[in-house]
Amino acid sequence: MLTRFAPAPTGWLHLGHVLNAEYVWGSGARVLLRIEDHDRDRSRPEYEAGIYQDLEWLGYRPDIIAGRQSDRDDVYREAIEILRAQGLVYACDCTRSEIGSGGAPAAARAATHAGDDEATPKPLRGGVGPYELRYSGRCRNRGLPLVDGYGWRVRTDPGVERFIDERLGPQEQDPLRQCGDFLVRDRRGNWTYQFAVTVDDWRQEIDLVVRGVDLLPSTGRQIRLARLLGRERPPAFLHHPLIMKSPHQKLSKSDRDTGVRDLRARGWTREQVRAAVQSGAQR
Numbered sequence: 001m002l003t004r005f006a007p008a009p010t011g012w013l014h015l016g017h018v019l020n021a022e023y024v025w026g027s028g029a030r031v032l033l034r035i036e037d038h039d040r041d042r043s044r045p046e047y048e049a050g051i052y053q054d055l056e057w058l059g060y061r062p063d064i065i066a067g068r069q070s071d072r073d074d075v076y077r078e079a080i081e082i083l084r085a086q087g088l089v090y091a092c093d094c095t096r097s098e099i100g101s102g103g104a105p106a107a108a109r110a111a112t113h114a115g116d117d118e119a120t121p122k123p124l125r126g127g128v129g130p131y132e133l134r135y136s137g138r139c140r141n142r143g144l145p146l147v148d149g150y151g152w153r154v155r156t157d158p159g160v161e162r163f164i165d166e167r168l169g170p171q172e173q174d175p176l177r178q179c180g181d182f183l184v185r186d187r188r189g190n191w192t193y194q195f196a197v198t199v200d201d202w203r204q205e206i207d208l209v210v211r212g213v214d215l216l217p218s219t220g221r222q223i224r225l226a227r228l229l230g231r232e233r234p235p236a237f238l239h240h241p242l243i244m245k246s247p248h249q250k251l252s253k254s255d256r257d258t259g260v261r262d263l264r265a266r267g268w269t270r271e272q273v274r275a276a277v278q279s280g281a282q283r
């Protein structure tokens, strides 16, 4: 089995990543390390260097170092051609406020896709929130050209994706109802999280995805997208609990009190850091 550890270099590693690493390396599968810098605006070289240093210090050794998503543009272009050939990709010029003006409550308008065109000032990890914007399909049949400057969306048919989460059991998700036609490339030319992660998990032959339960709502659309790309069998999925700051608040990368390098500077040992996450995980 091959799994992956796939942090975004948009902040320092924190205890949430350490918990994910415990599950990833604890799965018994071989581990591929992928730097998820699809959001070029928020990624920083110093955070990327920090990921390697902190993993080394913590004692997690990847079996394969797959490098950065930003070096794989040709792989994503090849993949988008597979979807274009099926007539599934269209351009969209809707702004965030147009998408959000469909009568959704304010909270629904505020939480959306990280690193995508619809990003909020402080996007949620992996791009999904408790409330998601559902795209109406306004540009589906407008025939706008697929060029930079427009978002690119994938036509999403109705239908339920079923999978068995290795911890949570059977799941059902209907991507069209959850989010509508989702973005694969944003208007600034960034491949989106959903697209890049699906292409990478397929091309890098990942057969086990181990990640936090906050990404559970993305799984159905990633299974759907992988099938449209031609992946024969989806990977297995395990979504683990998160470490919470409080019962309703996740840790974030800006929580300096939980950054691996801050704890190390304060004299914590790697054993203490790794033990801390075991006791802090909640459902």
Ligand code: GLU
Pocket: 006, 007, 008, 036, 125, 126, 197, 210, 211, 215
């Ligand atoms: N890069 C994502 C993050 O750091 C994780 C992606 C995934 O596991 O699918 O939140």
